[in-house]
Amino acid sequence: MDLLILGSLLLTGGLLALAGVFDGGDGKDDDAPPEQPRGTSGDDTLNGDDGILNGWGGHDVLTLGGTAEGHGNQGNDTLTAADESVAYGGVGEDQITAHDDSTAYGGAGRDIGYVDGHATVHGGAGNDSFGVYGTGSGYGDTGADYLHGHDTTTTYGGDGTDDVVAWDQSTGYGGDGADTMSAQNQGEVHGDGGNDLLETYGAQNDLPLTSALYGGAGDDLISRGAHLDGGDGNDWLAAGDSLYGGAGNDILSYGHDVMEGGDGNDLLYMGHTFSGGTASGGAGNDMFVVNAVGDSTRPIDVISDFTLGEDQLAILVPTFVPANLYPTAVSYEIHAHPDAGYTDVRVTLDIPPTGGANPIDYSGESVIRLMGVTDLTAEDVVYVMNNGETGSFGSVDDMQRALPETPNADQISTTHVYNGTIGDDSFTAASPSEQPSVAAWLGDGDDSFTAAGQAHFVNAGDGDDHYTGAAPDDSNPNAATDPVTNVHMGGGNDVLEIGQGQGRFYGDDGNDSFHTTATPDPAPSSGYLSNTILDGGTGDDSYVIGSGDTVIDDRSGTEDYTFVVSDDSLTAGHNTVYNYQPGEHLRIEIPADMAGEVRFVDQQAIEGSGLEGTAIYIGTQQIAFIDQYGSGATIGVRDGIDNVEVVRT
Structure with a gap:
């Protein structure tokens, strides 16, 4: 494969033509009435602190202050508003900056911009992108919008x-709409209507969780926060200090302090953390699944x-434990304390000790306390293997695989749980009809996990891991809405092959490689890769992007990463790079026959443009110019840009 790397910007005429320059600031210009500076059908520059400024046709630049009102009208306009001015982008892909108490309206088209102070921006129709700072407000309105709020701002995604x-x-x-939302450092997000994905942005095990996540109506996937609230719908909540399912048949797991299922037949996983905690199922037939961790030092x-006769207690028997050891026996004892008003269930896990000079014994006892219950019987307790089925336990060889006739036996198989080891594990999920949702904790080692099209949560742990998502299925009528996915690869040089669905995929530490699958139906409405977020984390990461709306959110700040546009990637939708940092090294590989658009966006100044005959920006900095695409295309890097390569493959 021949590579062409150019070191200077190759400009051709006609990229930007200024048809007129007007200044209405002091009301004494000869070019137009002071209250109404007018543009032409070309590319105009207008400035004013009062009156109405009209750009008319062309790609206009309007700078507004005071109480001025500016209209970009037709064309891809650049508008800057300050003081109490009002800016209207009109039709086209406009770039908007709003300061102070100004207000800006993007109008129709894919608009991008930056807001600070107490300013307000409305994206209007189209897939818009805005960074909002200070005490400002941002409204996406209709379309698939990106809104990034900082400080004490408020943002509204709207429809889409x-x-x-x-x-x-x-x-x-x-x-x-099915939104993807994240919060950080005391931030708060609300999914509202639709099947949403919510989580704490960049959460790490050694940092406290301070964000609040509210799913609202719909079947939401919510993970990692100080406060998780599912709201109405059949929600899945994982990893947080306080988990509240709300109305609906919810799944709650990894709650450090409090888990409350609320109304509905809920499934609550306990014992996955070493902090203990309190669980409440609420109204309905609930299943409490407690992990038999075999650690006598863990809190109760x-x-x-x-509620006897309605709820079920299940003891989760691990089929894998550290050091690839298997349990030889699991037993429990029921200890009622009528005077104190509770019953303790003591679970004992027997595991052979490890070999070697310093053997480790993983056997032990854990305690489950049922408040208000003093007449618990064996009929209220079942064993659950991590394949989601239940039965009696004698030894590993004679586990029975039949579901008992309990009031909510179907709840047991709602989520299939995979537990890995500190060795090299490989798991392949069954079909969604057998396993509607999957939770996988792979542990350390070089692991692999293959999904099958269901909603899933994966934590790969350290090691060089491999994740494979489900291939897009054009015959699946639900492909636009499922599955919702959250994947964390942990430390190591990981590979992620991402298929259909919406979700967040984290490479975490290490040099990771992301590949998104090209879809059989590239229509923007298909939803195959709509709102897919790729976060490389620290390390030198690379991205190969298929079609659909895909965001690359590389926030490391000092590492190198590669953006590779696949042959059919940009025929529909758009791809966006957020948070490019000075000091990183970006390599852009563009195939000779590529069509469509690519954007590079940071969070301080959001810029972007098409590839045919226009420039490419990262933030406010133009990095490259593409004269044309196809055979004989001229690609160049601007003079003085030392950390960017544009390569024609």
């Missing part, structure tokens, strides 16, 4: 499949509202 980020003490609302797990 939006990506909303709330940092610091800001608040974000997804509105209707407490169930506060177990």
Whole structure:
């Protein structure tokens, strides 16, 4: 393969033509009435602190202050508003900056911009991208919008499949649609209507969780936060200090302090953390699944509202434990304390000790306390293997695989749980009809996991891991809405092959490689890769992007990463790079026959342009110019840009 690397910007005429320059600032210009500077059908520059400024046709530049009102009208316009001015982008892909108490309206088209102070921006129709700072407000309105709020801002995604980020003490609302939302550092996000994906942005095990995540109506996937609230719908909540399922048949796991299922037949996983905690199922036939960790030092797990005859207690028997050892026996004893008003269930896990000079014994006892219950019997307790089935336990060889006739036996197989080891594990999920949702904790080692099209949560642990998503299925009528995915690869040089669905995929530490699958139906409405977020983390990461709306969010700050556009990648939708940092090294590989558009965006100044005959920007910095695409295309890097390569393959 021949590579062409050019070191200077090759400009051709006609990229930007200024048909007129007007200044209405002091009301004494000869070019137009002071209250109404007018543009032409060409590319105009207009400035004013009062009156109405009209750009008319062309790609216009309007700078507004005071109480001025500016209209870009037709064309891809650049508008800057300050003081109490009002800017209207009109039709086209406009670039908007709003300061102070100004207000800006993007109008129709894919608009991008930056807001600070107490300014307000409305994206209007189209897939818009805005960074909002200070105490400002951002509204995506209709379309698949990206809104990133900082400080104490408020952002609203509106209708469509939006990506909303709330940092610091800001608040974000997804509105209707299947939204992807994240919060950080006391941020708060609300999914509102639709099947949403919510999580804490860049959460790490050694940092406290401070964000609040609210799913709202719909079947939401919510993970990693100080406060997780599913709201209405059949929600899946994982990893947080306090988990509240709300109404619906919810799944709750990895709750450090409190888990409350709320109304509905809920499934609550306990014992996965070493902090203990309290669980409440609420109204409905609930299943409490407690992991038999075999650690006598772990705090007691407490169930506060177990109802005999309605709820079920299940002991999760690990089929894999550290060092590739298998349990030889699991037993439990019921100890009622009528005077104190509770019953303890003591679970003993027998595992052979490890070999070697310093053997480790993983056997031990864990305690489950049922408050308000003093007459628990063996009929209220079942064993659950990590394949989601239940039965009696004698030894590993004679586990029975039949579901008992319990009031909510079907709840047991709602989520299939895979537990890995510190060795090299390989798991392949069954079909969604057999396993509607999957949770996999792979552990350390060089592991692999293959999904089959269901909603899934994967934590790969350290090691060089391999994740394979489900291939797009054009015959699946639900492909636009499922599955919802959250994948964390952990430390190591990982490979992620990503198929259909929406979700967040994290490479974490190491030199990771992301590959998205080209879809059989590239229509933007298909939803195969709508709102897919790729986060490389630290390390030198690479991305090969298929079709659909895909965001690369590389926030490491000092590492290198590669953006590879696949042959059919940009025929529909758009691809966006967020948070490019000075000092990183970016390599862009563009195939000779590529069509469509690529954008590079940071969070301080959001810029972007098409590939045919226009420039490419990262933030406010133009990095490269593409004269044309196809055979004989001229690609160049601007003079003085030392950390960017544009390569024609």
